Amino acid sequence: MPKTVLITDDTAFMRMTLKNVIQKNGYVVVGEAADGEEAVAQYLELRPDLVTMDITMPKMDGITAIKEIMKHDPNARIIVCSAMGQKPMVIEALNAGAKDFLVKPFDADRVIEALRKAAP
Amino acid sequence: MISRKVDFLRELGTIGMGHATTALSEMLQGKLLRLEVPDVRILYFEELAEYVGGLDQVVAGVFIQISGDVSGHMAFILPVESAAVLIRLLVGDGQEHGVFDELGRSAIAELGNIMVTSYLNALAALTNLVMKPSIPGLAVDMAGAVWESILAGAQVDDEVTLIRTEFFAEGVAIHGNIIFLPGEDEFRKIADVLGLGAV
Numbered sequence: 652m653p654k655t656v657l658i659t660d661d662t663a664f665m666r667m668t669l670k671n672v673i674q675k676n677g678y679v680v681v682g683e684a685a686d687g688e689e690a691v692a693q694y695l696e697l698r699p700d701l702v703t704m705d706i707t708m709p710k711m712d713g714i715t716a717i718k719e720i721m722k723h724d725p726n727a728r729i730i731v732c733s734a735m736g737q738k739p740m741v742i743e744a745l746n747a748g749a750k751d752f753l754v755k756p757f758d759a760d761r762v763i764e765a766l767r768k769a770a771p
Numbered sequence: 772m773i774s775r776k777v778d779f780l781r782e783l784g785t786i787g788m789g790h791a792t793t794a795l796s797e798m799l800q801g802k803l804l805r806l807e808v809p810d811v812r813i814l815y816f817e818e819l820a821e822y823v824g825g826l827d828q829v830v831a832g833v834f835i836q837i838s839g840d841v842s843g844h845m846a847f848i849l850p851v852e853s854a855a856v857l858i859r860l861l862v863g864d865g866q867e868h869g870v871f872d873e874l875g876r877s878a879i880a881e882l883g884n885i886m887v888t889s890y891l892n893a894l895a896a897l898t899n900l901v902m903k904p905s906i907p908g909l910a911v912d913m914a915g916a917v918w919e920s921i922l923a924g925a926q927v928d929d930e931v932t933l934i935r936t937e938f939f940a941e942g943v944a945i946h947g948n949i950i951f952l953p954g955e956d957e958f959r960k961i962a963d964v965l966g967l968g969a970v
Contacts, residue, residue, distance in 0.1 A: 665881050667862075667874070
């Protein structure tokens with residue numbers, strides 16, 4: 652069965668770009684969240700195999716959303732996709748439970764490689 | 772302004788913009804982008820809009836507030852015509868999108884966000900100081916009005932020190948600039964960390 656993915660990003664353009672890349676590679680995008688709150692709610696409802704998570708977002712940022720999701724499901728597989736690639740932020744995200752950290756702009760191969768590694 | 776300070780600020784602009792345009796180039800499948808030497812100025816608040824392309828020119832501006840070890844403001848500003856070309860190259864779904872439709876606006880906001888954040892990432896790596904970007908704001912309007920949006924709520928003194936770096940693309944009509952507006956104390960903080968003492 653193809654793996655399911657929840658995409659989280661506050662810009663419609665980035666959600667569309669990620670969705671195109673992910674779907675072309677055999678995954679099914681089951682949800683799209685525009686902030687951390689939506690990501691947590693959709694995660695609990697849809698239980699996707701994988702989540703992509705932006706960091707800087709309105710309402711709830713990505714780090715808080717990762718912590719919330721991990722509280723409910725310590726086995727959640729979350730990959731950060733953010734422009735904010737500064738070391739302390741990367742460490743914070745990985746400590747919160749993220750499996751990988753991709754700095755935007757990313758190329759399609761790198762996204763798929765991260766998804767495959769997180770959920771073989 | 773003391774020439775040493777100008778040199779230092781120019782260098783920050785070059786490093787930051789080097790990374791920002793590398794990010795843009797990657798988003799445009801490796802298109803070559805050329806940088807101008809950064810321009811460092813102290814301007815009165817009222818002179819800002821005129822300096823960045825004239826009050827009446829219609830521009831798209833993405834603005835981001837910086838917090839963390841260094842605070843300040845950054846803006847990515849480009850003529851509306853350049854924004855339209857970029858939207859066509861970035862979205863590429865065969866449909867026409869402009870700076871006034873949702874997907875077009877979203878593409879420019881994300882592009883500005885990635886460029887400004889790459890600029891900050893480079894300075895952060897250089898200094899070991901954390902510079903956190905806010906959620907980007909986007910305004911498409913006459914330059915004067917866009918500046919008002921950028922500086923709304925900001926504690927800006929009468930005089931503003933800014934670093935502006937302009938870029939041009941080869942073969943397509945794209946140009947724009949990134950403006951970094953840190954407070955006076957913030958310049959000092961960066962200079963101290965880099966061991967430059969009083970600049």
